Amino acid sequence: MKVGIIGVGNIGLELRGKLGLLDWDVEFVLKSDGVYKNEQKIDVLENYLSYCESVDVVFLAIPTSDDGKVASDYIYNIVNKNIPVVTCEKGALSNYYSRLEPYLDKIGYSASVGGGTRLLNYAETMMSEDVTSMHLIVNGTLNYIFEQMSKDESIGEAVKNAQRLGYVEPGATDILDIINGEACSDVPMKISILHNVCGLGKPIKAKDIKVKKISKIELEQLIDEAHLRRYVVSFRKNFLEEDGVIGGFVYKAGEWNICAGFKDISKNKIYMQLKSSEVNNAILITKGVYNADGIYKLKGPGAGAGPTTSSMIKDAMTFFK
Ligand SMILES: NC(=O)c1ccc[n+]([C@@H]2O[C@H](COP(=O)([O-])OP(=O)(O)OC[C@H]3O[C@@H](n4cnc5c(N)ncnc54)[C@H](OP(=O)(O)O)[C@@H]3O)[C@@H](O)[C@H]2O)c1
Incomplete structure (x- = not known):
């Protein structure tokens, strides 16, 4: 080849x-x-x-x-x-x-969302009329930083380790800029790709999603609550205003309402199921009224050169089957 x-x-x-x-x-x-x-x-x-x-x-x-x-x-x-x-x-x-x-x-394009998780392929396969909601952790870098902080690592050490491991997007060096870069730039891009390739409606553009940056004071709160909070994106057909979300965005895309930000996952049983170690990503899909047709989950390594390149090679192989 x-x-x-x-x-x-x-x-x-x-x-x-x-x-x-x-x-x-x-x-x-x-x-x-x-x-x-x-x-x-x-x-x-x-x-x-x-x-x-x-x-x-x-x-x-x-x-x-x-x-x-x-x-x-x-x-x-x-x-x-x-x-x-x-x-x-x-x-x-x-x-x-x-x-x-x-x-x-x-x-x-599998590696563009979810690194090595193959999360897009999973979501595309699972998509059907009876899907009522989707919840995701799509930024492995933020997940890694918050997981490390919940193990009592300082935010400085956690970010430095994320950089050393090649998880952080190229560019920023300041801690607040890195957190905001991952949340405000990386997440809307991944969510738009997911929405578009899953055919959830008229294509959306990441640049149309206005994301609230977190302030220094909010960063202090996130550090204190690192064991409780994760950056979660939710797609729901029925709109549900969420309280206590730090940063993030609410975006209406056709019949889907997308709500993202640093959420207190301890207060929501569905969010607790997304909790993932290390640099992992996760997706949870509910089907049917009151989830009567099931809850479906996938977790896997969301960033890092190893899983990302493996996923790219798998994609390449599909062209020559
Ligand atoms: N790191 C991860 O875990 C991960 C996971 C999933 C997806 N990604 C994505 O993978 C991509 C690459 O990330 P990376 O960490 O490998 O970045 P990187 O280390 O900064 O490397 C990017 C390379 O691209 C080259 N480049 C920049 N603009 C170019 C252009 N117009 N034409 C040709 N080459 C160009 C740069 O070359 P020069 O040095 O000559 O400028 C550099 O060698 C990013 O889009 C990132 O979002 C990364």
């Missing part, structure tokens, strides 16, 4: 290592300053498409430093050449979904 990789940071490097073990040939990598082969720059970035034509699949692992336009251009241009793209980037499918929707059969 011949492949190309766009972006060789945490994810791209791990991917390159794993592909080597599978005997897949990395024909080129793109960095922000050009096209590379065997660590040598071989061309300017603008000529990347001609290299894509000679591979079976392209992996995309660049940060979302804009609203996803750069990533969506890469995906659009490559799939238009009939070459599949596997991405873990979130901006493209959360803000440019309508542009990419006609090519979804050539896009592997």
